[in-house]
Amino acid sequence: MRFLYDIFFLVFAVGYLPFFLAKGKHRGGFLERLGILPASVRRKAAGRETVWIHGVSVGEVTLAVRLGKELKAVFPGTPFIFTTTTPAGKQVAEKLKDPGDTVLYFPVDFRFCVRRFIRNVRPRLVMIVETEIWPNLIWELSNKAVPMVLVNGRISDKAFRRYRRFVFFLGPLLRRFSGIGAQDETMRARFVELGADPARVKVTGNLKGDWRPPDDKAPATADLKGLTKARGWFLCIAGSTHEGEEKILFELAGRLRKKRPNFRLLVAPRHLHRLSAIEAEAGKNGLVHKSLSDFLKNSANGRDADVILLDEMGLLGALYEAADLVFIGGSLVPVGGHNPVEPAYFGKPIVFGPFMDNFKEMAQAFKQAGAGVESSAENLESEIAFLMDHPEKRAALGENAKHWVSRQAGAIQKNIEVFLK
Structure with missing residues (x-):
């Protein structure tokens, strides 16, 4: 059996090598x-x-x-x-x-x-x-x-x-x-x-x-939180997004901004090598975008930003503390979703799409506990608008999420x- 596996793995490795090198x-x-x-x-x-x-x-x-x-x-x-x-x-x-x-x-x-x-x-x-x-x-x-x-x-x-x-x-x-x-x-x-x-x-x-937020990320979180609150922004963080999701998010962000000018979107792509493509997508939708690092260095230049793009690995978990609402990426496209525990730790209201296959039991538990909301791509804009207009609903979702995590x-x-x- 082991010999057969070695042969199979060798064939696979040879076939994969060009992709690996590319x-x-x-x-x-x-x-x-x-x-x-x-x-x-x-x-x-x-x-x-x-x-x-x-x-x-x-x-x-x-x-x-x-x-x-x-x-x-x-x-x-x-x-x-x-x-x-x-x-x-x-x-x-x-x-x-x-x-x-x-x-x-x-x-x-x-x-x-x-x-x-x-x-x-x-x-x-x-x-x-x-x-x-x-x-x-x-x-x-x-x-x-x-x-x-x-x-x-x-x-x-x-x-x-x-x-x-x-x-x-x-x-x-x-x-x-x-x-x-x-x-x-x-x-x-x-x-x-x-x-x-x-x-x-x-x-x-x-x-x-x-999970606990790393101590060395606290300054960036505090800076982002302070800047968004000082400007009266409602910050939605879309964490670990995948190809196809940014287009949906940018389109709804543009529409929401017209009706609710304080809405801002922070997009944290799952893979940072996609940043240039995401920037281009934001431009297609007429959205002004800034990288988070630039925004925190010179926040005055970010006053007109519609979208902030996270450009540093390992920071997302801590940044959830600055959010008013969190969207879980990988769930509007058939990727399988990502773990909602990090935003739940901070007591944040959480929305995710229908493709949470990799965390199906957890997504179901969140819904049953009133700790998360499932939404289709078509209904996501109205769901976000509803939560923006109903702070008591956001507070209840966040409190239930935090309680769920504490029990784990x-x-x-x-x-x-x-x-x-």
Whole structure:
């Protein structure tokens, strides 16, 4: 089975290589991805075992670093290694980590790359945030008797339908994990159905319930909040938007501005490399746009701005505190939505579109708790207008959202207690 996987992965990698090279944003850390690590990293791990925590991109690695900070009480004096797959994730992890921690790119799942990486970092424990199943990594760690724990585990509807066809392959891999922490009972049942050992799969909650804004982002948030309030603006933050959504948002922003001149839109694209295209889209709609960095440096130049564009990674979560209303991106187009916990933490009224497939249970819970509103693209403008005109409704939504998040707190400690003590 392993030989067949190696052949399959090699064919896939060869086919993907041109795309990888063309997408310059993924070329960084090429040697690290091959398991060839800097001498400084090898020296740090020399003669010492490490704790290795992996998060694929920004959201997951943010949770990984927070989890690592809590784990240091369990593993005092142990070096911590954080890995991620994307440059954006690496950038955020570097900002959030403690001074003695190391951030690296995750190795490509070739046997020789994984073996070299493991030999260099010498893990005593590996924790994977959310559901990353890399067969060669799992086989190598299991063969070396290194404990593996999957935390914040979830499987989307689409992925589950696909995975069920490969239970014969996934089941033995999942059974090699020392523990799997599922976000809820639905996710636990899915892992078990895919072949995981039921005794090792526990419901430990959603780590995002323990999210806290980074301290170093507080000044930017305070500046934005102060400027918008001083001007009497109603600020709607559209977080983690995807292609196709900005057009919808800019069109409704133009119409809303005519009837409600205090309305302002801050757009935070999921991928910053799309900024130039988003700026062009704003121009097509006759909207004056400013980057957030320029706006905060010289706010006088932003007085006429209809739209502010977030141009810095890792800042969005903290910025939600400055919002009067939040729209969750990736939900007006079939992307699957994004996690609403960060704006809910600040008690903000939340609106999302119909495509929240990746967070279906959470979106349903928000609606049932009166903590979020679902709206189609056609009705989004009227929904925002209604909430602008009814502050009591916004306050109720925000209070319910904050209460919902407060009830989710403690997942990090629960994972530690269940799997490590």
